[in-house]
Amino acid sequence: MRPAALALHTDFYQLTMAASYFEHGLDQQATFSLFAHATPPERGYMVAAGLEDCLEYLENFRFSAEEIDYLRSLGRFSRGFVDYLAGMRFGGEVWAAPEGTVFFAEEPILELSASLIEAQLVETFLVNTVNHNSTIAAKAARCQQxxxxxxxxxxxxxxxxxxxAGFAAARSSAIAGFGGTSNVAAAMALGLKPVGTMAHSFIQAVGDEKNAFDLFAQTFPDHTVLLVDTYDTARGLARAVETARTLAAQGHAMIGVRLDSGDLAAMSRLARQTLDAAGLERALVMVSGNLDEYRIADLLAAGAPIDMFGVGTRMGASADQPYTDFTFKLVAYQGRPTLKLSEGKMTWAGAKQIYRSHDAAGIISGDELCLRHEARPAKALLQPMMQGGRRLAPPVGWAAAQQVLQAELASLPAQCRLIRAPQPLAPTVSPLLRQVQDDARQAALAK
Amino acid sequence: MRPAALALHTDFYQLTMAASYFEHGLDQQATFSLFAHATPPERGYMVAAGLEDCLEYLENFRFSAEEIDYLRSLGRFSRGFVDYLAGMRFGGEVWAAPEGTVFFAEEPILELSASLIEAQLVETFLVNTVNHNSTIAAKAARCQQxxxxxxxxxxxxxxxxxxxAGFAAARSSAIAGFGGTSNVAAAMALGLKPVGTMAHSFIQAVGDEKNAFDLFAQTFPDHTVLLVDTYDTARGLARAVETARTLAAQGHAMIGVRLDSGDLAAMSRLARQTLDAAGLERALVMVSGNLDEYRIADLLAAGAPIDMFGVGTRMGASADQPYTDFTFKLVAYQGRPTLKLSEGKMTWAGAKQIYRSHDAAGIISGDELCLRHEARPAKALLQPMMQGGRRLAPPVGWAAAQQVLQAELASLPAQCRLIRAPQPLAPTVSPLLRQVQDDARQAALAK
Incomplete structure (x- = not known):
């Protein structure tokens, strides 16, 4: 979709810092951790997503000729620095958790080591990409749950x-287990199932509801889902039954009906009864309209006989938590662990690993935040993904991430899986990391 | 940024409806209204934005050859219909409110008339574009207020x-009166001022805070804003003063300091006092970190001596209201007004106009929702923007929209301008529109 040159999608301060690093020869090896300080409220877990876009971006990192001209035109940067940017590529290393991995506060899901300038310039894109994909993935996972x-x-x-964001919603919801998307561009690009049949405008344009149903069924005799609430739902259902009978007489089966307004619990019961009474037990009842995990849970708790949920705005916007507080922090420079002490924003120093332990039943018993070189008899969440600016394995798609997430969700303690008032886990911290942290803290305080 | 072919960024049901319209020859002139059923909670007004992107999209509407191949490969559509799509362009008409216009619930800010198929296929892009730009514009306007x-x-x-969304945030916040953006790609594309100097990582990488300040000041002697809260804010401020003195001795002036954590009211007072005591009365105090209109209002109410606010995530995500319930409804087909009766989702039938009246002091006294052909001695908000698929005027930029919005905000009643518990206006409805609506309603009920 996008041209290869994405390097200018960065914050201006990345460039001013890079310029000063460049002028002063401060461009040694740096390691940054990408993590969230807190699991957002009303979330029992987070879901890693967006890594594939990050790796593709890093492999193709460059400034276009027009962008270089623009930077020169600002009159803020030296000729030497802008020339350096013109030839710059990303040559660093990435460790990351595979897409679909479940994680918690303070756990880095991506660590990047590169020359300080390279690492700094890619920060904004990486945080943006991991944030919007992961935020939607967690919301979609909760809806599917x-x-x-x-x-x-x-x-x-x-x-x-x-x-x-629409593209990310289609992909992240596929990772979460959704069965299709209305987004045709995303369906084409990702090999997802495109779904949808008709809006109210179809019935309004035809004018007569029964006629509208029949016309649609003639065009798509094997793919008919009728929207029955444009005028009066009970009458709409009765007409859908008539259309279904016409279809049946021609050897076709109506797939189902959709409800998009009103009391969905009551209307879905009416729909089920009407369909069953007409011998259409296999016709599906589909609902849509401001759905999210809370409304889905409430509808099912009320016994609403719903077969399929069309989940839109509140999932795609992650409406109750539209962002996650992801951050990208320098944790080592020239082999020396670093941290900042800013109030309420402490970071764990050094390149790290997350080790996840499971009990005999396969349920997560705890995560431990360790230094990268520590070993544990547990599952290491971070894997080497890129070296010297090249991927270490071919791209993996949403289907692989879906499998990862499915296994991860099955291993979550019940407290994390609650739809309301879930309790996320918190990692423990290895004694060695704590020691390194204390030393770095003392060094920083002395400054 | 994006290739010209955007037509596939649509919901699948637009294509299935279009296919059925095509097969049945149902492709007469249709008019759709784009409006929001409700002003979102905690908003006293909405701000129209995104129109320029919509017009550009409509002028360039087409399916690429690959997209046509994809649609054919689905096996769902007739050869005739897919051939029709391959040659399809948008040839319709658009009336709209200029970007920057303030509006309220039920007021259409865009009305589109075209053949039914064309109108249906462009719906998803138009709603998406107006929604995300307008939602952020209202949030940014409240921050600036x-x-x-x-x-x-x-x-x-x-x-x-x-x-x-980052691009929309840069543009919409410029419309709202923001003075610059950290987003370099947006600054380049839109001619905005790129802003930003350093992150905590700069101080951490250099290691010594005083040294870091001096190195940065050497690189940008006339553009130095020092981030003073990496380790200890009081000490950071003292060191910034030293760096400012060095700069002054060389004939340069430090622009200011930035605070990004902790108690910003207390810290900004400390910063102001420290700078003033050092004779740096003209150095600015800038703050950032989870700011939005509520925190900005609270800081200023507490008398915090802040000169500049760096507003990030909560504005760009419109965190408390990440979407507006925009909708695109068929209001006329073949010259006949139409509506739907779905519970809680009534639409006003027919092509419309919004007339805005002002009192002697220039404050809005009321909006009236009328039929398009009605005349009133008041300001008409909707203007013809496109005819036969071509713009009626060259594109206007964010600066023009900024002027529109500034005048609009100055004309808002006080109740709309409140940061907390604002009260939006509601339009009255012309007797003629009410009559047409009642007739259409009776006709629909009879169905």
Whole structure:
């Protein structure tokens, strides 16, 4: 979709810092950790997503000729520095958790080691990409969890924060287990199932509801889902039954009906009864309209006989928590662990690893935040993904991430899986990391 | 940024409806209204933004050859329909409110008339674009309002929902009056002022705070803003004063200091006192970190001596209201007004106009929702923007929209301008529109 040159999608201070590093020869090896200080409220876990876009970006990192001209035109940077930028590529190393991995506060899901200037310039894109993909992935995972085995599909494109976010919603919800997306561009690019049949405008344009149903069924006799709430739902259902009978007489089966307004619990019961009474037991009841994990859970708790949820805006915007407080912090420079002491924003120094232990039943018993070189008889979440600016393995798609996430969710303690008032885990910290941290802290305090 | 072919960024049901319209020859002139059913909670007004992107999209609407191949490969559509899509361009008409216009619930800010298929296929992009730009514009306008004349700059790129959203945040906040953006790509594309100097990592990498300040000042003697809270703010301030003195001795002036953590009210007072005591009365105190209109208002109410606000995530994500319930509804087909009756989602039928009246002091006294052809001695908000698929005027930029918004905000009643518990206006409805609505409603009920 996008041209290869994305390097200018960065914060201006990355360039001013880089310029000063360049002028003073401060461009040694640096390590940065990407993590969230806190699991957002109402989340029992976070879900790693966006890594594939990050790796692709790093492999293709460069400034275009026009961007270089622009930077020169600002009159702020030396000729030597801008010339350096013109030839710059990313040659660093990345350790990261595979997409679909579940994680918690303070746990870095990506650590990047590179020359200080390279690491600094890529920060903004990496944080942006991991943030928006992971934030939506956690929201979508909760929706799919609430649906308890029933199908969810992505209807979010019209109210996401732009087309990027719509694309991320389609991909992240696929990772979460959604069965399709209304987003045709994303379906094409990602090999997802495109879903959707009709809006209210179809019935309004035809004018007569029964006629509208029949016309649609003629065009798509094997893919008919009728929207029954444009005028009066009970009458709409009765007409859908008539259309289904016409289809059946021609050897086709209506797939189902959709409800998009009103009391979805009551209306879904009416729909199920009407369909069953007409012998259409296999026709599906689909609902949509401001759905999220809370409403899905409430509908199912009320016994609403719903087969499929069209989940839109509130998932694609992650409406109750539209961002995660991801941050990208310098944790080592020239082999020396570093940290900042800013109030309420402490970072863990040094290159790290997260070790995850499981009990006999396969449930997570705890995570331990360690230094990278420490060993533990547990699962290491961070894996080497890139070296010398090149991927260490071919790209993996959303389907692989979906498998990772499915296994991760199955291993979560019950407290993390609650839809309301979940309790995330918190990692313990290895004695060695704590020691390194204390030393770095003393050194910083002495400054 | 994006290739010209954006037509596939649509919901799949637009294509299935279009296919059925095509097969049945249902492709007469249709009019759709784009509006929000409700002003979001905690908003006293909405701000129209995104129109320029919509017009550009409509002028360039087409499917690429690869997209056509993809649609064919689905096996769902007839050859005739896909051939039709391959040659399709947008040839319709658009009336819209200029970017920067303030509006309220039920007021259409864009009305589009075109063949039914064309209108249907462009819906998703238009709603997405108007939603994300307008949602951020209202949030940014409230931040700038809360800052009460002090400068705000956009620091949101790292945690927006993708690069699109970051771009929209830079542009929408410029419309709202922000003085610059950290987003370098947006600054280049839009002619905005790129802003930013250093992050904590700069001080950590250099190791010694005083040394870090001096090195940065050497590189940018006329553009130095020092971040003083990496280790200990009081000490950081004292060191910034030393660096400022060195700069002054060389004939340069430090621009200011930035605080990014802790109690910003207390720290900004300490910063102001420290700078003033050192004779640096003209050095600015800048703050950042989880700011939004509420925190800005609270800081200023507490008398915090802040000169500039770096506003990031909570503005760029419009964190408390990350979407607006925009919708795109068929209001006329073949010259006949239409509506839907779905519970809680009624639409006003027919092509419309919004007339805005002002009192003697220039304050809005009321909006009236009328049929398009009605005349009123008041300001008409909707203007013809496109005819036959071509713009009626060259593109206007964010600066023009900024002027529109400034005048609009000055004309808002006080109740709309409140930061907390604002009260939006509601339009009245013309007797003629009410009559047409009642007739259409009776006709729909009869169905």
């Amino acid at each position: 609430a649906a308890a085995g029933r199908a969810c599909v992505d209807f979010s494109l019209r109210r996401t924060m732009g087309l990027d | 809360a800052a009460a004349g002090r400068a705000c700059v956009d620091f949101s790129l790292r945690r927006t929902m993708g690069l699109d």
